[in-house]
Amino acid sequence: MMIKNVSIIGAGTMGNGIAHVFAQHHFNVTLVDIDGEQLQKGLSIISKNLDRQIAKALISQEQKTKILENIKTKTNLSDGVETAHLVVEAASENETLKLKIFQQLDAAAPQDCILASNTSSISITKLAAATQRPEQVIGMHFMNPVPVMQLVEIINGYATSSYVTGSIVELSKQIGKTPAIASDYPGFVANRILMPMINEAIYSLQEGVADVTSIDTIMKLGMGHPMGPLQLADFIGLDVCLSILQVLQKGFGSPKYAPCTLLANMVAAGQLGVKSGEGFYVYTPGSKDLVVSSKFRK
Template sequence: MIKNVSVIGAGTMGNGIAHVFAQAGYAVVLVDVAAAQLEKAVKTIEKNLDRQLAKGSITGEQKKQTLQQITIETDLQKGVTAADLVVEAATENESVKLELFKQLDAAAPEHCVLATNTSSISVTKIAAVTKRPGQVIGMHFMNPVPVMKLVEVINGYATWAEVSGMIIGLSEQLGKIPAVANDYPGFIANRILMPMINEAVYSLYEGVAGVEAIDTIMKLGMAHPMGPLQLADFIGLDVCLSILNVLHKGLGNPKYAPCPLLVNMVASGRLGMKSGEGFYTYAHGTKELVVSEKFR
């Protein structure tokens, strides 16, 4: 039975995951090496709870209880000592995750399930560096975590059926809708999404249409809430590139090769919303979309 949850990484995904677990009544330890990042994460969670409060979806007491469920920790070993479930939400880098799971395996209790929020890296490969591969699973939340309903549950080659069933049930308890995928590059969400984003970048690169036209066509013609280039900015162009490289390497198919324009944008530091500029610019202080000067 899961009572104590440790979330590793206090970035955008980590603080969102901590938020939904705490709001569902679980005791959460949010772990990050940077104390400043942890403080920022707690402020973000409080801000998001205030949004829910303003909309009437939670009460003031529920906000208070949610925040009380969260503790912060900079020491990984201390942070997972009592964990029944660890959800890793560190940077999308294979070597970082493999090293982290070795440490988690050594520090977490024997019964503890180790989940990764990876969006593309092999769960089987991550599990293989532990002594508990049957208890390793993918639990891929969508951004923004408190709002998005989907949890993509990824079974590694060795994941026990009972662990998979438990994570499916847990996702439902969080108010999410789980969908199960097997462990192949990109799983389902990104195996379909990233080629679409890549094709949108290719369409811009080849001069088929401009940024606004591409996004408008997909929003109005395909009923997408956000155009693919805006979505790429929101995800982070570096993350998109990383996932495409995983798909290209893992499947060996040239159709997954990242567009040279995307490669150059990442190399130049234009990573989308988080850097202030990608296909759009975000330094103007309004919610209005402004196309980057590079593409006007």
């Protein structure tokens, strides 16, 4: 089956980024979200990101127009996937929600359609079990920001067919990404390694080993990381970090994945990072200055 029609479920940060990339590579994209306002916001973000590409001479104004023409929007899931060859689910990192969406996708999408999830930690095998086509379910874990980051972590579920895996590997290359295959274990590879590091950085802050600036500076300059772990946690979303750590802890049954109390408290207080305007740092629209949150200033 040639994949030409791609439906993206969820118009948030990851969803609109995935839609952007597929549309830029000449696929017919349907962006689906039950919230019409979120759909318009997603399209606006895609347009602004395309403007950045124009400013860098990566695309022309004419190409931007064609890319946007490749994207249509739907608020009804069934309508949004009725002609899809591939669906990429990019809803919130919530297992109950994703299981419900996969049940709906299985009922609404064409029989030969591949169902993929952009989940960063939830079991592909479990999502596949919610369908009658487990061999056609796979993980496509894109990295944020999607138009910029090269990696797609491809996760095989227990029943994923080799044909589907091969198709998604080739498709990832078609959209300019580098595929890397992982098996379906908690956190896969990316977050199984990344999240304990972020968690340990938060423990180091909680225990007074170093302050926010020192922790991030040490990891940037000493380890060659482009962004410190605390800033990265803010960028990912502290609620997402907490959720992934909880999946790891439950999946492996090991206390080494237990989320730091400070992280749990920040999430409970609504201090989620970039998305809420404050996490370990304060984020002011239009400002590029990195300002440590007043809660962590000495």
